[in-house]
Amino acid sequence: MQRKGGYQTRQKAVILAYLETHPERHVTAAELLHALTENGTPMGVATIYRQLEKLEQEGLVRRYSLDDRGSACWQYGGEEAKAGTCHSHFHLKCTECGTLIHLDCDHLHEIAHHVASDHGFCIDPSRTVFYGICEACRKNAGSPDPETEPHHDCCCRHHKTE
Amino acid sequence: MQRKGGYQTRQKAVILAYLETHPERHVTAAELLHALTENGTPMGVATIYRQLEKLEQEGLVRRYSLDDRGSACWQYGGEEAKAGTCHSHFHLKCTECGTLIHLDCDHLHEIAHHVASDHGFCIDPSRTVFYGICEACRKNAGSPDPETEPHHDCCCRHHKTE
DNA sequence: TTGCGTGCAAAGGTTTTGCATGGCA
């Protein structure tokens, strides 16, 4: 195995370490810059972008475009992070309040299979984000919509972050 | 009904006309700028963004964030465009070649229902894009992956654009 | 006439790039 990942530098180690210790977070370049500066290990913005790109190519981190517009963000977890945090499930993002819901649900995996087998398209769950309105915001908006009222009889796990 | 849409200006009409005549396209602000300039009806970038924002608020056009990063794009079709082009189905975007696939599939609508009823989250199909690898690119990459080889026994309609 | 819409240019934020220097192997 030759030069997998190029040179070993302090900057690369620090970035990876940060992402590793926050496996559930989707971090933007700006947040990373800020966090590492406070961390006592400041570095240039260019370095952050360049290293994130490399780490992504190595399969150690994933890049997302969660914000409707604006900045991209990254998260630890590739093939080598089997213990798995977010690469196996889907994300739901509320366009109202911005809440990000992690949803690990068999129904959704079924869909991915269907699309792959019947439409020839391999969905990448780690890059796909469902946009819509979350439960809380729908209730705040005063449109409970009984037909879609949750009845919580599903075994699927889901939790929120950010 | 008062001032629905404010003043009637040449610029607004031209933008809307362009989107109306290309209902299947997802157009970026830059493309619009270029097209309208060639069209003989040039206008400032700021006007384009401002009008697109208004048209979106009026429900006449939809805003998407299709590109992994970079620019947003817009498409004709809101509540008033019932004949419907893209607001009722899902989009699959190939991260390899950029192809955008429009997929109108019952399985997917079923999923949306499941997520709504069991997880309390109302998915907005018009804003949700599935990322992954399309059939053509998977074959080019030389990884046919027999388990997910398409067998085309699905009645769902799908077509490509852009 | 009133005030929204327009155009231009400047400013905003995110990401990329050029170039000289620094540091890993």
Added chain:
DNA sequence: TGCCATGCAAAACCTTTGCACGCAA
């Protein structure tokens, strides 16, 4: 020693904003 990585600053992009003027109603 040979390159790759870094840092800084400038540039590239997309989008928004300020301001004076134009135009719809």
